[in-house]
Amino acid sequence: MAKILITGGAGYIGSHVVNLLKNSNHELIIYDNLSTGRLESVVSGKLIHGELEDLEKLEGLISSEQFDACIHFAGSIIVPESVSDPLKYYYNNTKNTLDLINLCVKFRVNNFIFSSTAAVYGMSEDGVCSEDSSLNPISPYGKTKLMSEWMLEDLAKANQDFNYVALRYFNVAGASLDGKVGQCSPHSTHLIKLACEAALGKREKLSIFGDNYETKDGTCIRDYIHTDDLALAHGNALDYLLNGGDSQVLNCGYGEGYSVKEVVETVKSVSGVNFPVEIAPRRSGDPVMLVSKAEKIREVLNWSPKYNDLELIVRTAFEWERNFKG
Ligand SMILES: NC(=O)c1ccc[n+]([C@@H]2O[C@H](COP(=O)([O-])OP(=O)(O)OC[C@H]3O[C@@H](n4cnc5c(N)ncnc54)[C@H](O)[C@@H]3O)[C@@H](O)[C@H]2O)c1
Incomplete structure (x- = not known):
């Protein structure tokens, strides 16, 4: 059994992962400000209502719980809004991710799963992207996610104990087969x-x-990927890291x-x-x-x-x- 911190676990994708992991014997602690997530979407685990930027609260939690892993979903995700209000995105996606990673390092939460996106590729030559394709994000949203990937990459090189899996989601869609969770996101562009x-x-x-x-x-x-399959990718990534797997960047699509x-x-x-x-x-x-x-x-x-x-x-x-x- 492992203790897992799940930021943004009340949101669309996070709620599917919680719905999957409720069948594991892991202890789940969800940290979410409910800005776009919903209380009703948290079908298991313990919800702590908090802001990522509330570092006192976040440090209090991470220092006291001895988490084995962190799955970091919390973020702002509307691409056109990132164009009109880029600093909101650099703040919530990059700065808040840096602060979270810092706390994870400080309290030795050495397994980290990060929600990245196909938006890091931008306009690729033939439209088919492998993890090695060139990275040219067009939107501020894509750039904030790539910056977070770079922080993780450099950290993992410098700190042998720290391992991460960055999952680059393609177009996420659908709702859980059991009907328990689905997409509630306000102002969705999906x-x-x-x-x-x-x-x-x-x-x-x-x-x-x-x-x-x-x-x-x-x-x-x-490339449209069903949320339950995406949740499974997180469950697999968690097992992989908890069993000593090293850092990876992986596409999530069909x-x-x-x-x-x-x-x-x-x-x-x-x-x-x-x-x-x-x-x-x-x-x-x-x-x-x-x-x-x-x-x-x-x-x-x-x-x-x-x-x-x-x-x-x-x-x-x-x-x-x-x-x-x-
Ligand atoms: N939905 C997609 O198609 C898609 C594609 C690629 C990547 N992603 C990434 O996956 C992650 C989850 O996306 P989603 O579709 O579930 O979005 P969502 O908006 O439904 O979920 C985000 C969750 O994070 C919480 N949150 C946001 N900012 C916070 C903060 N500062 N402090 C605490 N909680 C905060 C929200 O309340 C919400 O519950 C995001 O990081 C997103 O960039 C999503």
């Missing part, structure tokens, strides 16, 4: 969530940003791409609703295609995802959204 909202009449229409890209149907292509139009058609067919769709101008900084090379995580963590099925992803997201009264 396509599948927005399309489900449009199908349920929670929004008037869905916008597709650009339909004249050089792809099969003119819309952008992304290695398959779907166009925006294909996703919209899937939501229409799953929901049975032909909701209005408008073609809006391209958004600056949207890569045409962003798909993972997904072999390394399978090799290193023995990750075997079970829900690589766009229709299933959409169905779980739609069912969740239908019951969600947020």
